[in-house]
Amino acid sequence: MAKVIPDLVAEPRAGTGKGAARQARREGKVPGIVYGDHKDPVSIQFDFNKLLTKLRAGRFMSTLWNLKVDGQQDVRVICRSVQKDVVKDLPIHIDFMRLRSNSKVNLYIPVEFVNHETCPGLKKGGTLVTVRGEVELIVTAGDIPDHLTVDLEGLEVGDTIHINDVKLPKGVKATIDRNFVIANLAAPSALRSSDDGGETEEETEEATE
Numbered sequence: 001m002a003k004v005i006p007d008l009v010a011e012p013r014a015g016t017g018k019g020a021a022r023q024a025r026r027e028g029k030v031p032g033i034v035y036g037d038h039k040d041p042v043s044i045q046f047d048f049n050k051l052l053t054k055l056r057a058g059r060f061m062s063t064l065w066n067l068k069v070d071g072q073q074d075v076r077v078i079c080r081s082v083q084k085d086v087v088k089d090l091p092i093h094i095d096f097m098r099l100r101s102n103s104k105v106n107l108y109i110p111v112e113f114v115n116h117e118t119c120p121g122l123k124k125g126g127t128l129v130t131v132r133g134e135v136e137l138i139v140t141a142g143d144i145p146d147h148l149t150v151d152l153e154g155l156e157v158g159d160t161i162h163i164n165d166v167k168l169p170k171g172v173k174a175t176i177d178r179n180f181v182i183a184n185l186a187a188p189s190a191l192r193s194s195d196d197g198g199e200t201e202e203e204t205e206e207a208t209e
Helices: 018-027 047-055 191-206
Strands: 006-012 029-036 039-049 065-069 077-086 091-098 104-114 129-130 134-140 148-151 161-164 181-186
Touching: 018 029, 029 047, 039 047, 039 065, 047 091, 104 129, 104 181
Parallel strands: 006 065, 029 091, 104 148
Antiparallel strands: 006 039, 029 039, 065 077, 077 091, 104 134, 129 181, 161 181
16 A cells, blocks of 8 residues: 655745745745756745644654645655754755655655454463564665564564564665564563572572682
8 A cells, every 4th residue: 555645835935045945934934845866956935834733743854754835736856955043943944856766765654463363472461562563764765665564473481583584665665775673472471480480599608608
């Protein structure tokens, strides 16, 4: 299933240069520009508060956006630069790059775990410990997966799930080359406590001797 590309609403901005940018800021806007794909740059601006909310939500620069501007055709973009005030640390200008449907882009894709009910390790009281709830992948802009699926069927306590255990969609690969951990099945808490207690007693006996 393809990932839904979130909308990012902007307004057309009249004029270019520092003067036009300062005017936009006085009006409570954040000036920006869209470039790339062998087309002319387009000046835009954003409502300051709405943009700040999205920036603070995280993953802004690694999210593919569907940019909507009145009077213009929607375009897929990714943020390439956010300039901030050196004192207030607030956005004062933002740059976006247009992407074609076949462009490659790095995005964080959420991980979904399935078949909890057929997982022996969970039935025995084990706990699924998620190490990475999202994985950064290299994907095609026109075919972004909605999520990665991790199948828990047949997994036992102590098993570890690595990225190589996950079937990635065609044409998708992780940005990290090593076989990193996605999750693991930890022992039941009661068993862990018992093991810890046993070690403590042995240490006490050794100290007594």
